[in-house]
Amino acid sequence: MDNESQLIKQRREKYDKLLAMGIDPYPLRSERTHCIMSLWENEKDFVEKEQEVSVTGRINAKRRQGKIGFLNLQDSTGRVQIFVRNDTVLDDNYELFKLLDLGDFLQVDGKMIRTQTGEYSVLASKLTLLAKNMRPIPTVKEKEVDGKIIRYDEFSDIEIRYRKRYLDLLLNPEHKKVFETRSRIIQGMRDYLNKRAFLEVETPILQPLYGGANARPFITHHNTLDMDLYLRIATELYLKRLVVGGFERVYEIGKNFRNEGMDRTHNPEFTALEVYQAYTDLDGMIDITEGMISTIAQDLFGTQKIDFQGTEINLERPWRKASMLELVKEHTGEDFSNFDLDRLKAFCKAKNIEVDPHAGPGKLIAEIFDTFVEDKLIQPTFVIDYPLEISPLAKNHPDNPNLVERFEVFINGAEYGNAFTELNNPIEQRKRLEHQAKMREMGDDEANVVDEDFLEALDYGMPPMGGLGIGIDRLVMLLTNNVSIKEVILFPQMKPE
């Protein structure tokens, strides 16, 4: 018998013993009068008034000492010590106490007292087992020194932390906090948009065609319809249909799926916010991006200057705006504003930038930007005036036929958002998508496909508008100071065991 099954067998024997004692290890109900945090709001008062309290939680430490014993009881709000004496608990409760394991859920009725060493504790008069632990939880012991928690035998194996996230959350409370922050960030987005009359909507994840981004999709199959469907790579084209339909301000927060590589900034499914607002343009999207993110930071931290891996990031508005060509010039000394393909090719070759032989000047400029500029943009920067060639859904720049009204926003060298003044001319849109299809035929398997249904919707008329996408996982990484996307996704994709 291996060690694990031995430990489990021991729990099983305790379970049988409990049954023999007439104790239900998994009773129907529990009762509590106080969450543990509320005991600490005025612990002296509880002691003076000898108030009866009833608390519930999980046992995470047990110290027996002859005919007395101590437990640490933890609920989601805090931790309190339970003091058990064989002469103050009811009947067979001390026998129950002896059978309790770390990980058991327990209800404790009693009064708050102060022990000889000065610790406020609940002196138990009655113990009620709420749920028996049948598989030992890994051991982690903690000691507080000068307000700092020193942890012994920390549960730190990264793989097991991701695969058995419940143990990670249980044993590493600071990781639990990351997901609480994540929830508050998403709530902050909803609050910000709802206050501005945006409507939250849901569009299909299963789509007969995919679009709205350059990416390879996941394919699945519907049996009854006997057809392949794609998991969406973006919500863009459906949200635009809704603006055609008269919803002037819509947003969606949801998962996108991209069948591409995985690394510390890419998970195959990731959460994005997309926002569409009629009768505004790129400037409106800049306003939302800056306003929303700086507001969220302020609400979370009380400041807009945050630390990310030792670098101070200042999220105070306004953020820098600079055109892609300007930035390329700033970081390479080269001016490519004439879109001279031969010069671009020569430059890429000289700098060892690998390029697709079909790439036009716009794509090359973007490649050069990625290589020389992107990771230098530490403080929030809106990079504007993108090449039309790589922006099939954005409206033409008024002054330059090679450019469109688009920005991507960069912080700490990574992209956090992407926005356009949205292309609403159906003739132009068809031309762009057909060009994409041509690129596809030439081997670009990330190029867009022609979505006739979307083009038909545009024919009916779509108002001028701005649209914005923000990668939520990466924003959470930024605001929780994490460098791996797996730390901010509860159940990140893992290879099978």
Added chain:
RNA sequence: GGGCCUGUAACUCAGCGGUAGAGUACCUGCCUUUUAAGCAGGGAGUCGAUGAUUCGAAUUCAUCCAGGCUCACCA
């Protein structure tokens, strides 16, 4: 996909050619104010997997599996 590193008890780790170890957790005993409780005793492992070398492999070598970092690819 390339490079580097890691995989030993439930957890954290040591051992790096000669009988598988420690602390915690678990079990037994003692202990009526402990808090990483303590003391004494005990049980617990296919040393990631498969091959090879060797009298002998957790240890050396090869391959594979899983993970991390990093580069490439990718938004």
